[in-house]
Amino acid sequence: GAVVSQHPSRVICKSGTSVKIECRSLDFQATTMFWYRQFPKQSLMLMATSNEGSKATYEQGVEKDKFLINHASLTLSTLTVTSAHPEDSSFYICSANPSGGPRGLEQYFGPGTRLTVT
Amino acid sequence: RKEVEQDPGPFNVPEGATVAFNCTYSNSASQSFFWYRQDCRKEPKLLMSVYSSGNEDGRFTAQLNRASQYISLLIRDSKLSDSATYLCVVIFSGGYNKLIFGAGTRLAVHP
Numbered sequence A: 001g002a003v004v005s006q007h008p009s010r011v012i013c014k015s016g017t018s019v020k021i022e023c024r025s026l027d028f029q030a031t032t033m034f035w036y037r038q039f040p041k042q043s044l045m046l047m048a049t050s051n052e053g054s055k056a057t058y059e060q061g062v063e064k065d066k067f068l069i070n071h072a073s074l075t076l077s078t079l080t081v082t083s084a085h086p087e088d089s090s091f092y093i094c095s096a097n098p099s100g101g102p103r104g105l106e107q108y109f110g111p112g113t114r115l116t117v118t
Numbered sequence B: 001r002k003e004v005e006q007d008p009g010p011f012n013v014p015e016g017a018t019v020a021f022n023c024t025y026s027n028s029a030s031q032s033f034f035w036y037r038q039d040c041r042k043e044p045k046l047l048m049s050v051y052s053s054g055n056e057d058g059r060f061t062a063q064l065n066r067a068s069q070y071i072s073l074l075i076r077d078s079k080l081s082d083s084a085t086y087l088c089v090v091i092f093s094g095g096y097n098k099l100i101f102g103a104g105t106r107l108a109v110h111p
Helices: none
Strands: A004-007 A010-013 A019-025 A030-038 A045-051 A067-073 A076-081 A090-098 A113-117 B004-006 B011-014 B019-025 B030-038 B044-050 B055-057 B060-065 B070-075 B084-092 B099-101 B105-110
Touching (some): A004 A090, A019 A030, A045 A067, A045 B099, B044 B055
Antiparallel strands (some): A019 A076, A030 A045, B030 B044, B060 B070, B084 B105
């Protein structure tokens, strides 16, 4: 149980284009999902918290107009990187917090999406 | 100062060795502590929670020292399959309990 999927697992796009990454909780509902970014040899950094049916909460320094988050259902959150640039190349990982569980304490991670912007 | 600090390693040890990792955190209001394991180019996976009384899971022992704001992980009888990056994770108190990750300590176990 508690499986989280991400799609795509890997994407290469040209500078200036937009890329959408999906995060799905497959066997549980998740009121809250989290989006992280990890650069090589660095720690996972929380980008934003996605709440079903409401606006996402962004961490300091993360541009909400560049990283669009939509959490339209209890099993799906999407992250769209708009007008991607090479410096956006990174490993993007989502996690899902089961509804009804201790808020934030129980997080199940997706397998990650490796984005390369050329 | 980073919120969660770890020695990046790498720690190169032979099979069967005992190895210890340390982690310090800056926020004294931190509530919960975990060790995650991350294999290369994969997502992190929860290894174990860390409690003030210390806890053990097979070959793995985790300790927490709140006074010193210090967490440790001890791995006994290392296996080749233990090779990975070990992430120290702290939850600061807050409305939605954010996970704060350390940069990780790399372990390489060789035959």
